[in-house]
Amino acid sequence: GPIYVSFLRDISRRKAAEEGLTEARDRALAGEKAKAEFLAVMSHEMRTPLNGLLGSIQILRDTELDDRQSGLLDTMHSSGDLLLGLVNDVLDLSKYEAGKMRPEARVFDLQQLFDSAVETTAPLAAANDNVVSVEWIGPPAGDVEGDPRKLRQILLNLLGNALKFTHGGRVDIEAEMLGRDRLEIRVIDTGIGIAEADLDRVFQDFERADSSYVRQAGGTGLGLGIARRLVGILGGEIGAESEPGEGSLFWVRVPISLAGAGTAGVPAART
Numbered sequence: 001g002p003i004y005v006s007f008l009r010d011i012s013r014r015k016a017a018e019e020g021l022t023e024a025r026d027r028a029l030a031g032e033k034a035k036a037e038f039l040a041v042m043s044h045e046m047r048t049p050l051n052g053l054l055g056s057i058q059i060l061r062d063t064e065l066d067d068r069q070s071g072l073l074d075t076m077h078s079s080g081d082l083l084l085g086l087v088n089d090v091l092d093l094s095k096y097e098a099g100k101m102r103p104e105a106r107v108f109d110l111q112q113l114f115d116s117a118v119e120t121t122a123p124l125a126a127a128n129d130n131v132v133s134v135e136w137i138g139p140p141a142g143d144v145e146g147d148p149r150k151l152r153q154i155l156l157n158l159l160g161n162a163l164k165f166t167h168g169g170r171v172d173i174e175a176e177m178l179g180r181d182r183l184e185i186r187v188i189d190t191g192i193g194i195a196e197a198d199l200d201r202v203f204q205d206f207e208r209a210d211s212s213y214v215r216q217a218g219g220t221g222l223g224l225g226i227a228r229r230l231v232g233i234l235g236g237e238i239g240a241e242s243e244p245g246e247g248s249l250f251w252v253r254v255p256i257s258l259a260g261a262g263t264a265g266v267p268a269a270r271t
């Protein structure tokens with residue numbers, strides 16, 4: 001009867017719709033992957049000429065110039081720097097989107113990793129007149145097993161932000177073991193802080209707190225998005241607390257193992 005017919009038609013229609021959806025999803029996924037791979041290649045290839053430009057600008061800056069010329073070179077240099085930062089960020093992001101990033105398990109010296117991150121950001125700290133300190137609560141000196149490169153990038157992004165949004169203040173890095181296999185890192189600053197309404201948004205791509213100060217500080221709005229993804233790959237968590245005008249606290253918790261301790265420099269077997 002008519003009921004039977006319409007029932008059949010309903011099922012086939014729904015089936016067709018479902019198949020269409022699956023197909024569209026597969027196409028979209030393939031498209032996303034192709035886009036990510038394209039971005040990865042593009043951003044990688046853009047770095048070489050950009051570094052060439054920046055290097056040449058640097059050399060020119062050391063020659064004798066009048067005020068107008070050196071002003072122009074300064075502008076060229078900071079624009080180039082910004083562009084290089086953006087290219088690097090997009091490269092990181094696209095690697096992640098292409099599914100090429102896996103957690104690594106290596107033996108490394110945690111304290112050395114922290115020291116090197118502080119050293120890398122020292123010019124920024126000096127430029128903004130900030131004092132940086134590292135406090136160890138729990139983690140033993142010496143080797144641990146984890147993913148040093150991702151951890152370093154996460155720390156650099158958080159530390160870079162803390163230093164960028166703090167002027168004439170303090171930035172404290174705290175490291176604490178939670179049990180035997182989880183590390184919590186806290187980056188605490190006495191900077192401009194983040195309004196409650198912006199706090200969730202700052203972890204999204206290209207999202208920046210809406211203030212003229214933030215716009216002026218420069219940046220791509222990708223740093224925390226990258227940190228969030230890297231923490232995700234490591235199977236950890238990331239979050240923030242803040243009080244506008246008082247400062248911010250960014251924390252990450254990542255798995256780390258003390259098992260590799262004592263075998264310095266020997267890469268641990270992948271698990």
Ligand code: ADP
Binds near residue numbers: 162194222
């Ligand atoms: P970027 O720093 O390039 O703008 P991020 O993704 O690293 O991008 O940060 C996003 C936004 O979060 C920043 O633009 C800023 O508004 C806010 N933010 C991040 N870290 C801090 C901090 N330590 N203090 C104040 N605001 C911050």
